[in-house]
Amino acid sequence: MSIFGKSITELKTFIDKKEISPTEVFDYFLKRSKKYDGELNTYITIDEKAVGGEGALGGIPLGIKDIFCTKGLRTTAASKVLNNFIPQYESTVTTRLKNAGASVLGKNNMDAWAHGASTETSDYMLTKNPWDKTRYPGGSSGGTAAAVSAYLVPGGLGTDTGGSIRHPAAWCGIVGLKPTYGRVSRYGVIAMGSSFDCPGTMTLTVEDTALLLKTIAGPDPFDATSSPQEVPDYPAEIKKKKKYKIGIAKEYFKGVDEEIKNKVIEAIAILKKIGHEVKEVSLLSHQYSISIYTIAQRAEVSSNLARYDGIRFGNGREAFGEEAKRRIMLGTYTLSYGYYDAFYKMAQKVRTLVIENFKKVLSDVDLIVGPNTPLTALKIGEFEKYPFFGELMDQLNEPASVAGLPAISIPVGLDKKNLPIGMQIIGNYFDESSILNAAFQFEKETDFFGVIKKGIKNYE
Amino acid sequence: MKKIAQLSKEEIIHIAKLATLPLSDKEVEKYQKQLGETINYVENLGEVDTKNIKATSSTANLTSVYFEDGVKSERTFTPREALANIKNKKDTYFVVKRIL
Numbered sequence: 001m002s003i004f005g006k007s008i009t010e011l012k013t014f015i016d017k018k019e020i021s022p023t024e025v026f027d028y029f030l031k032r033s034k035k036y037d038g039e040l041n042t043y044i045t046i047d048e049k050a051v052g053g054e055g056a057l058g059g060i061p062l063g064i065k066d067i068f069c070t071k072g073l074r075t076t077a078a079s080k081v082l083n084n085f086i087p088q089y090e091s092t093v094t095t096r097l098k099n100a101g102a103s104v105l106g107k108n109n110m111d112a113w114a115h116g117a118s119t120e121t122s123d124y125m126l127t128k129n130p131w132d133k134t135r136y137p138g139g140s141s142g143g144t145a146a147a148v149s150a151y152l153v154p155g156g157l158g159t160d161t162g163g164s165i166r167h168p169a170a171w172c173g174i175v176g177l178k179p180t181y182g183r184v185s186r187y188g189v190i191a192m193g194s195s196f197d198c199p200g201t202m203t204l205t206v207e208d209t210a211l212l213l214k215t216i217a218g219p220d221p222f223d224a225t226s227s228p229q230e231v232p233d234y235p236a237e238i239k240k241k242k243k244y245k246i247g248i249a250k251e252y253f254k255g256v257d258e259e260i261k262n263k264v265i266e267a268i269a270i271l272k273k274i275g276h277e278v279k280e281v282s283l284l285s286h287q288y289s290i291s292i293y294t295i296a297q298r299a300e301v302s303s304n305l306a307r308y309d310g311i312r313f314g315n316g317r318e319a320f321g322e323e324a325k326r327r328i329m330l331g332t333y334t335l336s337y338g339y340y341d342a343f344y345k346m347a348q349k350v351r352t353l354v355i356e357n358f359k360k361v362l363s364d365v366d367l368i369v370g371p372n373t374p375l376t377a378l379k380i381g382e383f384e385k386y387p388f389f390g391e392l393m394d395q396l397n398e399p400a401s402v403a404g405l406p407a408i409s410i411p412v413g414l415d416k417k418n419l420p421i422g423m424q425i426i427g428n429y430f431d432e433s434s435i436l437n438a439a440f441q442f443e444k445e446t447d448f449f450g451v452i453k454k455g456i457k458n459y460e
Numbered sequence: 461m462k463k464i465a466q467l468s469k470e471e472i473i474h475i476a477k478l479a480t481l482p483l484s485d486k487e488v489e490k491y492q493k494q495l496g497e498t499i500n501y502v503e504n505l506g507e508v509d510t511k512n513i514k515a516t517s518s519t520a521n522l523t524s525v526y527f528e529d530g531v532k533s534e535r536t537f538t539p540r541e542a543l544a545n546i547k548n549k550k551d552t553y554f555v556v557k558r559i560l
Contacts, residue, residue, distance in 0.1 A: 088541040179541060182520040195518060197506040224525040291502040311554055313545030318482050325481055329491050330498055348515035350508050355516060388501065404519025
């Protein structure tokens, strides 16, 4: 029996039937990870002894962004400030995965402190896009995206503050879900923008996303912002026959590459063909969300990174890289005396308007569909050409982050350069079920045009 | 939004001091330019009428979240755990720079 290319759900069936053992599965992915990581640079740390246990995810090895604290296993947030940091406690999310029998095969590279959309602000290495090694994987969860796309692990976890799961998922051609803010606990996740941060999943199939989300979601007494909302049985939810009313916002097609636009329009036609109703809606320009995000997120960064003083753990503040310093500086400025009202408070007021706008639109439609990124993966070095790079690349992701809404990126085809194109589906608060159901229907109908399988095939 | 003039070098040095960030002269110059650019970018928020709009404090829509009473030791570090990542310690103490 060949393990190659099997989804988590499929692997789980084989393990349950005792056709393969958890150790065989672990060794298989460890071997692949070691074989290909030299060229792709997806891991900061690999744990060779991390074979999983029993449970719903029994024996499944995962790639975890190096921002989740793992007890006894080095966790760096890809910053030299935390170069030798060994957490003394485990994040809630990885605890839940391990309790379900999964294992953490490795800690994936990322933009340092999750600041960026390229994974090149990592203090350790530059992760390559498995589709074209001269290109960025996207970011900030670029290490996990690349590892899943090249099948070094069958799935993994990232975090999404302003697109950091959806963006690299689109550029690496996989499925990436940012849940509703509060759906998944942030306890033990190195904090970036605390009013935005969402741990989420990166997988090869929608069914795997449903399975992982079901495992990690739900209230946590250690995170006061985690929601008491009941967690649905997502793997069952996605199989229900549902028809949705889908909104298309023309504002989200502005400034988007023609090839991406066309593929997304074709994908929308497929959603219509399989029985969903499609109508035009109007959303506030994403330009406002970029500004709100820029101000509020930097403010939260400056506050969150204030704790790194090198006294109790880690290195001193001189070890911060350029991007972290830039964000701390801007955040400190906008929160400083005399500027708070002009920047932070103003941004939070406009944020209220963005939320109200989404609520109004989502009272009429169930889902909002559009492109996920304005461009496909850029060439390494092109960062320089785009001032404000991260914000521009995340412009279509930041509105849902600002509002705290759930959203997914799924592959809808390849461009002429043979690079994956992602489509974003935004849903209502705590309605991940509808997003996943629609994405699953789309997957059943199209198999994502073979994109995910093609991506894996490059590393057979 | 009130119009903000270009940031001065002194302001950058002041912000760096507030954030306890050691910056080189070159960095001061760089951030002076880059912070100014970003601030110009976010000025579009000034176009929005925000009179009588309440500022968002959280998107989670939760109110009054409390811990249950009672001592819980599950998250308490032992001294060994608390000192596991420290570079500069004396016995079971953190060593810090003197401030007086």
